[in-house]
Amino acid sequence: QVQLVESGGGLVQAGGSLRLSCTTSARTSRVLAWFRQAPGKEREFVAAVHWSLTTYYADSVRGRFTISRENAKNTVYLQMNNLKPEDTANYYCATAPPGTFASRVTWATEYDYWGQGTQVTVSS
Numbered sequence: 558q559v560q561l562v563e564s565g566g567g568l569v570q571a572g573g574s575l576r577l578s579c580t581t582s583a584r585t586s587r588v589l590a591w592f593r594q595a596p597g598k599e600r601e602f603v604a605a606v607h608w609s610l611t612t613y614y615a616d617s618v619r620g621r622f623t624i625s626r627e628n629a630k631n632t633v634y635l636q637m638n639n640l641k642p643e644d645t646a647n648y649y650c651a652t653a654p655p656g657t658f659a660s661r662v663t664w665a666t667e668y669d670y671w672g673q674g675t676q677v678t679v680s681s
Contacts, residue, residue, distance in 0.1 A: 558670075559581065559582055559583045559587075559652060559669075559670040560581065560582045560670075561579055561580070561581045561582075561583070561650045561651070561652065561670060561671065561672035562579065562580050562581075562650075562672055562673070563577060563578070563579045563648065563649065563650045563672045563673065563674060563675040564577070564578050564579075564580075564675060565577040565578050565675060566648060566675030566676045566677045567676075567677070567678070568678045568679075568680065569640055569677075569678070569679055569680070570679070570680050571640060571641055571642055571679055571680065571681050572639060572640065573640050573679075574636070574637060574638045574639075574640065575637045575640065575677060576634060576635065576636050576637065577591070577634065577635040577637070577648055577650075577675060577677070578632055578633070578634050578635075579591075579632065579633045579634075579650030579672060580630075580631060580632050581631050581632070581633070581650070581652060581672075582631065583631070583652040583670065584655075585608050585628040585631070586608050586655040587608065587652045587653065587654065587655055588605055588606070588607055588608075588652060588653040588654070588655065588657050588662060588668075589605065589606055589626055589633040589650070589651075589652050590602070590603070590604065590605035590606070590624075590650070590651050590652070590653070590662070590668065591603040591604050591605070591624060591633075591635045591648055591649070591650060591651075592648070592649045592651055592665060592668075593644075593646035593647065593648045593649065593677075594646055594647050594649070594674075595645065595646040595647075600649070600665050601615070601646075602615050602663040602664075602665065603615055603618055603622065603635070603648070604618065604622055604623075604624035604635060605624065605662050605663070606624045606625065606626050606633065607662075608626075608628065608655065610625075610626070612624055613659075613662050613663065615663070617643075618637075618644075621637065621638050621639045621640075622635060622636065622637050622638070623635070623636040623638075624636075633650060635648070637677070640677075640679045641679060642679050642680070642681045643679075644677065644679050645677060645678050645679050646676075646677060647674040647675070647676050647677075648674060648675050648676075648677055649671055649672055649673075649674045650671070650672040651665075651668040651670065651671045651672070652668060652669070652670050653667045653668045653669065654667075654669065
């Protein structure tokens with residue numbers, strides 16, 4: 558079974574920065590992504606990275622967040638800059654099969670393994 562463990566969440570003021578990390582046992586050929594979910598809301602796509610390092614971003618975070626991965630360390634990161642109160646949520650690391658089509662990389666249903674999540678709270 559594939560395991561994913563997130564870390565780096567915390568409390569930060571609006572305009573500040575935070576970096577999340579996720580260590581995983583997933584093969585390097587798999588897609589790695591970050592999703593987030595606030596209480597009472599559906600899980601939302603944030604960013605994803607293919608093993609070839611091709612990246613994908615939600616419109617709400619493009620230009621502020623950066624996803625990256627270090628295959629040798631089996632780790633994926635999410636650098637979050639210029640944070641806003643609307644970014645407050647539980648952030649989850651997830652992985653999808655290597656054959657996932659680019660048009661479906663933002664679909665939560667494409668991901669078969671998930672971490673436990675790390676809380677990010679942005680104060681105004």
